[in-house]
Amino acid sequence: TETVRTCPGCGAVLQKDDPNRQGYVPPEQWERKAPLCLRCHRLLHYGEVVPVKLEADEYRRQVEGLGATHAILLVVDLFDVEGSVLPELHRFVGTRRVIVAANKVDLLPQAHNPERIRAWLIGRLRERGYDPEEVFLISAKSETGLPELFRRLEAERRPVAVVGAANVGKSSLLNRLIVRYGVKERVRLTTSRLPGTTLARVTIALPNGKTVVDTPGVLPPGRLTPLLLPEELKIVLPRRRIDPRIYQLQAGQTLFLGGLGRVDFVEGERQPFVLYVSNELYVHRTKRERAEAVYAAHRGRLLRPPAEGRVPPLPEWRRHRFVIRPKGAPEKRDLDLGGIGWVVLNGVPAVVDVYLPHGVAPELRPAMI
Ligand code: GDP
Structure with missing residues (x-):
């Protein structure tokens, strides 16, 4: 009887028939004692991802x-x-x-x-x-x-x-x-x-x-991270302790999250927006009325990731509106950015728009910290 062999890297059952399914080992590697599946092999040696469908x-x-x-x-x-x-x-x-x-x-x-x-x-x-x-x-x-x-x-x-x-x-x-x-x-x-x-x-x-x-x-x-490429994840997923970035914003100001999305302060008193995102992610502050023009002029270059000419392009941004109207005393809230971090708002009345690639779902939650 043939024993089932599994990949020492990921545990997938090894097979040599279908390169598009998990656990694939190329025929020339099959006779080795403990072969890695192609996916783990590539990941380990070249840092490449081979997409595998796990339905x-x-x-x-x-x-x-x-x-x-x-x-x-x-x-x-x-x-x-x-x-x-x-x-x-x-x-x-x-x-x-x-x-x-x-x-x-x-x-x-x-x-x-x-x-x-x-x-x-x-x-x-x-x-x-x-x-x-x-x-x-x-x-x-x-x-x-x-x-x-x-x-x-x-x-x-x-x-x-x-x-x-x-x-x-x-x-x-x-x-x-x-x-x-x-x-x-x-x-x-x-x-x-x-x-x-x-x-x-x-x-x-x-x-x-x-x-x-x-x-x-x-x-x-509903998350952004599965859409990102390895070099983008390197920037967006923090590897070190996050240094929160504090922006004192007036209504009518915008923060670009590289070229991945944008946060607009639409309405409300001047207040701090505290960003918990990777220290490596470039954040650009501008006036909301200029945001479209700034994006058109700088996307893929100053405003990145994603870099210019990315294949395939990320889905177009969609706007999500969040309205904060505390009934009692204001309570701090986090605006979750769909997998790349969050913004802490101090809970006083505010209208905030978040733009992220289509399919990504940001949400408002009680503050974590
Ligand atoms: P899995 O897909 O859940 O098995 O996750 P991995 O163990 O492959 O980790 C996913 C990513 O998170 C990798 O980049 C890890 O280096 C990173 N990671 C895992 N554990 C920690 C941790 O405790 N702290 C930090 N900062 N990163 C971690």
């Missing part, structure tokens, strides 16, 4: 009913909470009850209040139908919070299934687990800035005999 049904099949037998560890990206708390996931998995690893805490300001963020995140999770058991603020990168999380997983009676959207840092976290527990087969998962890297299950054994299973990451709808 919704296929995803569903992979996670269906896991909640009946497994404790569910939901990994959330603190830089893109709206894109990583998938509202339908708990239905697939079959339980609302989740342990939450809120990853990338290293990107938040040093002085953040962990209790506040935890309470805030619990609120966001409940809104989307989850019943969070416990929330750990972690960084797979700097290892913050990992000992506490790992202790919790060790104490878990059931096997653990790790679920989450693509790009939240699931593979990075699992790699930490692999190192921590010296798993026999020293697989290293392919981690990357590119969405959708983990394609199928990888199992890790804990010292108590329990296992941790990885599941594929699904691409979230």
Whole structure:
């Protein structure tokens, strides 16, 4: 009998028949002992992404009913909470009850209040139908919070299934687990800035005999990041702690987010707009009445990413209007920018327009920080 072989990078079942499906290994690599799939091979050696379709049904099949037998560890990206708390996931998995690893805490300001963020995140999770058991603020990168999380997983009676959207840092976290527990087969998962890297299950054994299973990451709808190219993601996804940028704006002023979108202060008293975006993203302030002309003159050059001549072009921008009219005392709000960060508004009356490529859905939320 032929045993099923999986890619040591992403866990996809290897096959040599169809280059467009996951787990493809070219014939000349097939005889090797532990070949990487083409996708992981290219990613590892050339930093290229080979798009692979993981259809919704296929995803569903992979996670269906896991909640009946497994404790569910939901990994959330603190830089893109709206894109990583998938509202339908708990239905697939079959339980609302989740342990939450809120990853990338290293990107938040040093002085953040962990209790506040935890309470805030619990609120966001409940809104989307989850019943969070416990929330750990972690960084797979700097290892913050990992000992506490790992202790919790060790104490878990059931096997653990790790679920989450693509790009939240699931593979990075699992790699930490692999190192921590010296798993026999020293697989290293392919981690990357590119969405959708983990394609199928990888199992890790804990010292108590329990296992941790990885599941594929699904691409979230309504986000900008899955539309971006590797070189654009390098700029837009922060790699270091974010330095918030404070703009004191008057109504009638505009901020360009490179060439990816724009935020217009349409109406309201002069107030601060505090941007939490990658330190590498160029932000350009101008008058709203000049915005069209500035964009026409500078898109793809001063205003980028995307660079001039990008193939394919990003979808045209769509306008989203947000109206803030506090009934009682003003409360700070975040204007989420669809996966590339957010703007903190102090909650006094304001009308703000956000322009982003068609299909990307920004939203207003209570302030995280
Ligand atoms: P997956 O798709 O969920 O498996 O995510 P990966 O582990 O491949 O990580 C996606 C991206 O997030 C990569 O660029 C990682 O370097 C980055 N990343 C993962 N964990 C952290 C973290 O704790 N902090 C920061 N700043 N970046 C992280």
